[in-house]
Amino acid sequence: MSAANVKNMIPQLPEENIDMIAATSVLQQQAGDVRQNKPNWQTYAQSKIISNDEFQCVTSLDGPERADYLQKQPSQTAKTLLNMISHITKDQTIQYLLVMIDDILQEDRTRVNIFHDYSAKRKQEVWGAFLNLLNRQDPFIVNMSSRIIAKLACWGKVMMPKSDLNFYLQFLKDQLVEHSNEYIQSVGRCLQMMLRVDEYRFAFVSVDGISTIISILSSRVNFQVQYQLVFCLWVLTFNPLLAEKMNKFNVIPILADILNDCAKEKVTRIILAVFRNLIEKPEEPQVAKEHCIAMVQSKVLKQISILQQRRFDDEDIIADIEFLSEKLQNSVQDLSSFDEYATEVKSGRLEWSPVHKSAKFWRENAQRLNEKNYELLRILVHLLETSRDPLVLSVASYDIGEYVRHYPRGKHVIEQLGGKQLVMQLLSHEDPNVRYEALLAVQKLMVHNWEYLGKQLEKDSEKPNQKPISGKA
Structure with missing residues (x-):
């Protein structure tokens, strides 16, 4: 073709x-x-x-x-x-x-x-x-x-043949990350053009192009480069399959940060267009729902409210603001605490949101962390291994402890996933909050049956004259 x-x-x-x-x-x-x-x-x-x-x-x-x-x-x-x-x-x-x-x-x-x-x-x-x-x-x-x-x-x-296409797209990707490349706008323009062609989009993803764009957008670049690279993400989202995969690369939190800080209308416009596509283009309703939740958690709804107070001549911006406002407000109404928690974990941006310290949440949802082959637990363990943020490490340690406390086989699962060793390594972390949460998590991991022990302690306190149980533990 x-x-x-x-x-x-x-x-x-x-x-x-x-x-x-x-x-x-x-x-x-x-x-x-x-x-x-x-x-x-x-x-x-x-x-x-x-x-x-x-x-x-x-x-x-x-x-x-x-x-x-x-x-x-x-x-x-x-x-x-x-x-x-x-x-x-x-x-x-x-x-x-x-x-x-x-x-x-x-x-x-x-x-x-x-x-x-x-x-x-x-x-x-x-x-x-x-x-x-x-x-x-x-x-x-x-x-x-x-x-x-x-x-x-x-x-x-x-069409450009596959071998030449992969070579060329890899070249463009390498040029993007080249230190102080004065031609980066020209590189961005080439990518903007190439990614308009659907077949070229998958080839770009195959050379890890999305991760490269996100990495650059996470750093400080001028607004023109921001616009060009977000434009590339936008054209990628016209493909439903790529729109469904997009937030696995942490696209929504990164773009939400830029939206919060940017002063250029063209950058605002293209980010809003990406967000709209991430809701409209996926064929799986659940994916669109997850994207909405991710936007809510990334404070996009707050930014939309601010933008609604501004005057725009561009009809596309006005339409996108209205669309996103309606969809995100509906999402907030439908949002379950587990949906909120799952999206936060997947974003990798853990903070002390209310669900973490809710005993009711853990009683009702601890077992759900086993879903999709322990997807959320694997992410928590991965964060323990890779994150350098003390807040993320503290919250991840706490969550693993709560999972073990409320799920009978939790200790075994965490050990199998390599989480126990990682938590124990954090006992010597330089941040006192990380050390404290790691210590609590280790204590929960060392107890064989937390709920049983808690109930026994309550019973024993009610029967002060009961003789101690003899025999080995």
């Missing part, structure tokens, strides 16, 4: 987001400088570096007759440009050729088919020449090549 056909199967996205590079981006600024340094094509021809046909082609493309030449000589255009970027070594000339190719495509998107048709007739892949340039040392060449690859992959009638 062609990229164009796949795109037609998904909702149209705002046209303002289709442009590949913002006018303020480093790449666009440098491209303007590159255009002013035209190579001496005559010298290349005289030195036999390029043929006469290639000379005629490149000079025609470099002048006012470009559109006419492209229409009459599409095959020669593709042949010349692909050959030149593959064989010329001088960085400055490669830069100029890449800007020329990008301009040709930007002027008319259908021109990507010039390159696809030429390669198809020769049973070659169009991607090779540009993918090779991703290995160059010059960052402008690397990022301009990446920009062209995205256009070829998304605007044409040929």
